[in-house]
Structure formats: structure tokens, C-alpha cells
Amino acid sequence: MAVKKYDNPDLEKKLHDTRYHSIDTNPEFTKKVLDISRTIANMCYQCGTCTGSCPSAPRSSYRIRLFMRRAVLGLEDEALTDPDLWLCTTCYSCTDRCPRDIAPTDVIMAMRNLAFKRDIIPRNFLKTAQLIYSTGHGVPNNDVNRAARVKLGLTADPPTTHSYPEFIPGIQKILNYFELKQNADRMLEGE
Amino acid sequence: MHEYAFFLGCIAPNRYPGCEAAAIKTSEKVGIKLLPLKGASCCPAPGAFGSIDLNVWYAMAARNVCLAEEMKKDITLICNGCYKSIYEVNHILKHNDDLKDRVNEVLAEIDMEFKGSQDVWHLAELYYDPKICGVQKIRDSVTTPLTGAKVAVHYGCHLMKPQKERHFGDTENPMWLEELVDALGCESVQYRNKMQCCGAGGGVRGYDITHSLDITNEKMINLQEVGADALTEVCPFCQLQFDRGQIEIQETFGVSYGLPILHYNELLGLAQGMSPQDLALDLHGIDCTPFLKKVL
Secondary structure (H helix, E strand, O other): OOOOOOOOOOHHHHHOOOOOOOOEEEEEHHHHHHHHHHHOOHHOOOOOHHHHHOEEEEEEEOOOOHHHHHHHHHHHHOOOOOOOHHHOOOOOOOHHHHHOOOOOOHHHHHHHHHHHHHHOOOHHHHHHHHHHHHHHHOOOOOOHHHOOOOOOOOOOOOOOOOOOHHHHHHHHHHHHHHHHHHHHHHHOOOO | EEEEEEEOOHHHHOOOHHHHHHHHHHHHHHEEEEEOOOEEEHHHOOOOOOHHHHHHHHHHHHHHHHHHHHOOEEEEOOHHHHHHHHHHHHHHHHHHHHHHHHHHHHHHHOOOOOOOOEEEEEEEHHOOOOOOHHHHHHHHHHOOOOOOOOOEOOOOOOOOOOOHHHHOOOOOOOOOOHHHHHOOOOOEEEOOOOOOOOOOOOHHHHOOOOHHHHHHHHHHHHHOOOOOOOOOOHHHHHHHHHHHHHHHHEEEEEEOOOOEEEEHHHHHHHHHHOOOOOOOHHOOOOHHHHHHHOOO
């Protein structure tokens, strides 16, 4: 079979180089995603079952299959700076249907972890972290609810960190171990 | 009496206290005693914390499990989000020694150690499990059958998915929650795309509320099609998304459905003769009266 020739010698060289990587490619990114997600993202053959199962896909430009490809190709910047990364509801429909037994949802979670390391994260995530640091709860109690609880015969505050605040310093130690509060405060500074 | 440490989470005790009260009272009537898990925190939210740093998520969830290990009791809970965190982290750490060691390094700072000696269950699966309770026992506990109402079921995502990290089997068209609903005297109805997400998870509710509500709206359309009188679920976060979400859908898209949303424990409470006041149904965003008139 005749092989088509191109006039462009650079292109010719590129096409013959089976180890060619785009300059945007970072093979380390693929490894990191595999490591954090604990799933075999590199085995994806792009069938698209994931996108077909995704409740976010029909109402946005978010395509889980695209992120899987980015994981395989190591397109770090493209993956981590795409705002669609945060539209996964983590429903795991794609994971249950993947014919390659990959967990695309966990690939998304791994990419979000890596994005956070680069200070890319929606503010609502950080605010939840701050609330847990100060109260132990992501959704803390309030006065209306306290009154309702008492009417039901429950204690005004549930028997969690709300009633036992002596457990909060332990939680803060765990969060401090990962410097989560400091990072959240720094990124939300001035708000 | 089977005794369990009752992990509350955030939304049940702090937004829908009726779920908590109902769980404690209804379970006692079928031979399950719920003991308070003192000092428990947020599970922590799998969407928010898992997205920030999975290592924090593992450590924080492991801390909650450790509290139950000290009590020497298995954990039971009533929220799918909590189930995802507490069940899954317990499961992962039991089967991954490297990760367990890493988590224990963190927990050592607060003089705790994850041993992996206890299990985690959703209260709904205990209700269904004939070894603990079973559908017949639920049926026997009913004093006020909820006849004449069509109730649709929302399983939620994190209870049964991902399938290979769970023990529920089929996640495409499960029917066990319907059996539990039918046991209360009402009629469970099937609707299109039953297993679809409520739209709240993964931090999407906080990140892009319109997108999140659009997913919820699709479910509401499918529910309206089959004429459901109420929707029942086993996750207070899904409940929040459907209940408060309907008000937000009205504000954002200008459509209203008025579909009462009840946690399975609240439904069971009604069937066991608890009054709507005992369940704080007045705290719900959507008025439950049309449903109550039909069944009581």
C-alpha cells in the first residue's frame, strides 16, 4: 500500500515518531491520577458509555470521556483548568457501567485533588472545610432547628461535636496535619 | 435487641430533625436500638472533602469509625452521603494496609487508632435484612397502613454505587426499597430513569445551583408523569435537594410540582402511628398535607 507523503518535513518526522508527545503532555500527570484514583484510567478505550450515563452531560459541555482521554494523554493543564471538572455529581453511574472496569468518577476526584494543589477550587468547597474546622459539621445547627428538636423530645444540639465540643480540637489537628484550614483561609482571604 | 452506634451526620439532625427522631423511634419497634455516637463530626461530606484532598477524607471518616470501635458497636446511619464516607473508608482501610498505616499516622496525633473491627450499615438495609429485621417485621409493626397513596422511591447514588465496593447487587433496577414501601400499605410506583442522581452531590449544588436544579427538575418531570403522591428516599441530602429544591426550581424555572418528600423513616413513623408533629413535617419546604390527607 502506498504511504501518503506530506510536503512538510516536520510533520513527516512527527508522524513517523511513534513516541511523539505533544509539548502539553505530562506523563507524570497520568501516573499521579492513577495513584490517587486507585483505578486503571490508562485502560480507557474511549467507548463513551460514561458520557452516555452522565446526568451532567445533557445540560452542559462536561464530557467525562474527554477527561478520561486527558488522563491517558497526560494533558494536565487542559484537565485541571477546565471549569467543567467541577460539574461531576459523583453519581457513579459511569463507574457501574464502564466495560473496562474503570472508575471514571474516581479519576475526576483525583484530578480535583490535583487542581486543589494548584489553588484551583470552587469557593463553596473551601467554605464547607472552614465550617467543619470551626464546628465539626458541614451543615451546622441553627436556632429554628434547635427549637424544633426540643419539641420532638430531642436534645437542642445533637450528640455530635455540637454537644461535645471537646472533640473539636482533635478534628482541627487532623485538618491542620494536611494544612487544609490554612490553605482555605489563604484562598478565601478578603471574603 | 440489636444495638448499633447511630451516626447522625449533618443534614438529618441540623435540618430535618424529624428523620432523626423517627429513626430512633421506628427502629426500636422492630428490634433495633440506636445508641448515640458521642463526639461524631461531619462524615465528612464526600463531594466536598473528597474533591479537596482524599487523604483528609480518609482520616476524618476513620476518626468517626474509631469512636464506634471504642463502643464496640457497628455503625448504622440514615444518609447516603454519610454511607459513602463511613462505609467506604471503613471498607477501603480494612483492605489496604498501606493506606491504613498512613491514616493511623494522622490519627496517632489525637491518640486514636483505626483497627477495622466494626462494620457500617445503612438503617434501610438493616430493615430489609431478615437476619436483623426483614420486611415481614416492618409489615407487622404497621398500625396505620398508608393505603391509597402512590409513593415513588429514590434510592440515591451513594447507597448502592459503585457496585463493586458494595454488596447490594444490581444497581440498574433494584426493587428492595419498593418492598419496604409496599409493606407500609401504600403502593410503590415505577418511573422513568429511577436511578438518576438528585443533582446535589459532588459539590455541584454549591458550585452551580442552576445546573444542579436542572437535574432535579428532570426527575420531577418523570415523577409527575406517573402521578406519584409522594417521593420517599433514604438520604437527607437528596431530601433537601428535592424538598427545598422544588422551591428553588419554582424561583429559577417557574414550574411548581408540590410533591411531598419524605424520608423512609418518616414514612415508617407515620405508618407506625406517629403524628406529623412527632416528625416535624412542618419543617419541610413542601407541604405534606395533601399526602397526609390521603393516607391518614
